[in-house]
Amino acid sequence: MAFLLLSAACMFQSCKSAYPKTGRASLEKDFMYQYSIIDALMAGVFDGDLTIGQLKNKGDFGIGTFNRVDGELMMNAGLVYRTKFDGSVEEVSDEDSTSAAFIKFFSADTVIILNDKNLTYEKIQQYLSEKLNPNEIYALRIKGRFTTMTTRAEKPAKPPYTSLPEHLKTNQTVFDLKNSEGICNGFLLPPYLARTNVPGFHMHYLANDHKAGGHIFSFTTDSVTIEIDKAKGFTIENNTNAEFKKVNLKPDRGAELKKIE
Amino acid sequence: MAFLLLSAACMFQSCKSAYPKTGRASLEKDFMYQYSIIDALMAGVFDGDLTIGQLKNKGDFGIGTFNRVDGELMMNAGLVYRTKFDGSVEEVSDEDSTSAAFIKFFSADTVIILNDKNLTYEKIQQYLSEKLNPNEIYALRIKGRFTTMTTRAEKPAKPPYTSLPEHLKTNQTVFDLKNSEGICNGFLLPPYLARTNVPGFHMHYLANDHKAGGHIFSFTTDSVTIEIDKAKGFTIENNTNAEFKKVNLKPDRGAELKKIE
Numbered sequence: 001m002a003f004l005l006l007s008a009a010c011m012f013q014s015c016k017s018a019y020p021k022t023g024r025a026s027l028e029k030d031f032m033y034q035y036s037i038i039d040a041l042m043a044g045v046f047d048g049d050l051t052i053g054q055l056k057n058k059g060d061f062g063i064g065t066f067n068r069v070d071g072e073l074m075m076n077a078g079l080v081y082r083t084k085f086d087g088s089v090e091e092v093s094d095e096d097s098t099s100a101a102f103i104k105f106f107s108a109d110t111v112i113i114l115n116d117k118n119l120t121y122e123k124i125q126q127y128l129s130e131k132l133n134p135n136e137i138y139a140l141r142i143k144g145r146f147t148t149m150t151t152r153a154e155k156p157a158k159p160p161y162t163s164l165p166e167h168l169k170t171n172q173t174v175f176d177l178k179n180s181e182g183i184c185n186g187f188l189l190p191p192y193l194a195r196t197n198v199p200g201f202h203m204h205y206l207a208n209d210h211k212a213g214g215h216i217f218s219f220t221t222d223s224v225t226i227e228i229d230k231a232k233g234f235t236i237e238n239n240t241n242a243e244f245k246k247v248n249l250k251p252d253r254g255a256e257l258k259k260i261e
Numbered sequence: 262m263a264f265l266l267l268s269a270a271c272m273f274q275s276c277k278s279a280y281p282k283t284g285r286a287s288l289e290k291d292f293m294y295q296y297s298i299i300d301a302l303m304a305g306v307f308d309g310d311l312t313i314g315q316l317k318n319k320g321d322f323g324i325g326t327f328n329r330v331d332g333e334l335m336m337n338a339g340l341v342y343r344t345k346f347d348g349s350v351e352e353v354s355d356e357d358s359t360s361a362a363f364i365k366f367f368s369a370d371t372v373i374i375l376n377d378k379n380l381t382y383e384k385i386q387q388y389l390s391e392k393l394n395p396n397e398i399y400a401l402r403i404k405g406r407f408t409t410m411t412t413r414a415e416k417p418a419k420p421p422y423t424s425l426p427e428h429l430k431t432n433q434t435v436f437d438l439k440n441s442e443g444i445c446n447g448f449l450l451p452p453y454l455a456r457t458n459v460p461g462f463h464m465h466y467l468a469n470d471h472k473a474g475g476h477i478f479s480f481t482t483d484s485v486t487i488e489i490d491k492a493k494g495f496t497i498e499n500n501t502n503a504e505f506k507k508v509n510l511k512p513d514r515g516a517e518l519k520k521i522e
Contacts, residue, residue: 031496037453040396133506135301136499191511192300195453235292237494238397245394250452 029105032231033058036100036239037196043247044161049240053094062103063204070156072214074204083213085155085173104139108227117222125201135190137231142184144224149177151214182207290366293492294319297361297500298457304508305422310501313341314355323364324465331417333475335465344474346416346434365400369488378483396451398492403445405485410438412475443468
């Protein structure tokens, strides 16, 4: 692959957010924040007590889901969007709630432009895995025009809830988008975040026209801009929903998780 | 066992810290904070860049170790103590540094007094495991007079470092204390904190006369006061030492960890 790399120095000015990385307030903003843990969601804790309004105090960028796993959550530039199981996208009100969300105040440290006619999600993952440190936490935003983009979103569950893998078996819609322009938001996380989050890459899509989105399975493209924001650490706020206290979090659900990602 | 339980309501006033659990500032104080992760320490990342002075901004209570794993760290009421491999205890200056520490601003929600002539660390663990929720994060302080108290502390390592289990094999001193009065500080953590911390109980000891301490293996007692402080979540700040970036954090070190606890 022939990659064109632009250094952080020459692109940094154009992508700096409103939160400079100096001083005490910005140190706190440079931590990833998550509400609940992936293993609770996997085990069927589909409701949480954190409103979208409260979530917006913790970051302006990220991914997650909603109560009842009612679609895929994407946060970008401080706004929250839901991709529904029918493929439509809506902006979500502050009164809605989330059962799991992974977010950050996004401020790119590095910007990379890749041009190659045969780029895929897999090749970009391989490239970034070699370039970035395996033990660090990265927020990633990938902008581009995607020749193909395969995503999913799910129908909301009805109580009593089953596990997430069981729910997805019959309630997941897969979307095969063509020539879609948009952004992929998400994270590249280290192995020690197994059980609490998704080790490796986890990204959601939002088309620029807000007419498509969802959890990304794969894509192809010939040019992308990748913004990378390394976090100094992360904060997990435990789900206060009563179901969180009841669920069995002892089993390692890593193998199950890989199957649905 | 005949346990005498005093409810939280009747004991709460006597143990409240200076940080009430209401309002935004105290919400942040009700999170556990940790510097680095247990798997990095296990793998031999024995140096960190966080000073004890900086650590004190993140909590007033907790446990950990120092750079070069030079002894066992205990924080209580905002002061930091080191139990050295020779069994002595010293207060640690703000200029010293830690390679791993697990702390909190301690404010007990519940206080339990247990009286029984055959109490052991194991029995108390069993009792608390049944009483507390397995999915939550708890800071614990156990005060009492201990008929026996078995602890350890280790000699500082010299670079190039080996793994923690390897280092402990030949550099750990075990102390068998008799009739010691003091406090046990530490945490009861859920299974999803494997890799980042120690699931289950992890406590360090400090004698009231500051003449003994260390990482607790076992104890016997006939009366203890247990203060319990449930955290709303936790924050991990990644170790910025260069070795953290180099170490292999893919293996699950859970089995190795159990052997040295």
